[in-house]
Amino acid sequence: xxxxxxxxxxxxxxxxxxxxxxxxxxxxxxxxxxxxxxxxxxxxxxxxxxxxxxxxxxxxxxxxxxxxxxxxxxxxxxxxxxxxx
Numbered sequence: 001x002x003x004x005x006x007x008x009x010x011x012x013x014x015x016x017x018x019x020x021x022x023x024x025x026x027x028x029x030x031x032x033x034x035x036x037x038x039x040x041x042x043x044x045x046x047x048x049x050x051x052x053x054x055x056x057x058x059x060x061x062x063x064x065x066x067x068x069x070x071x072x073x074x075x076x077x078x079x080x081x082x083x084x085x
Contacts, residue, residue, distance in 0.1 A: 046059050046060055046061060047059075047060045048060070049063065049070040050070070051063070051070065051071050051072035051073075051076055052069045052070060052071055052076075052080060053071055053072070053076035053077075053079055053080050054072065054076060056072050058070075058072040058073075064076075064077045066080075
């Protein structure tokens with residue numbers, strides 16, 4: 001019984017090492033990596049700014065920049081009293 005248990009545990013350990021080796025050898029995104037990668041596009045490194053009207057944080061591409069101030073939407077830019085074209 002001891003030999004069977006030994007070989008079962010040995011097989012499980014070998015399987016775990018094999019799966020880790022396969023995961024490392026496959027190209028693709030690494031999960032949990034926090035460092036900036038040089039191949040990332042601008043979309044993934046987008047700046048997030050606070051709205052001058054309500055203070056909500058919004059991505060730069062989704063907000064409105066008006067006279068050097070950032071707003072989360074056109075409604076808040078209008079509500080701030082700034083002249084909107």
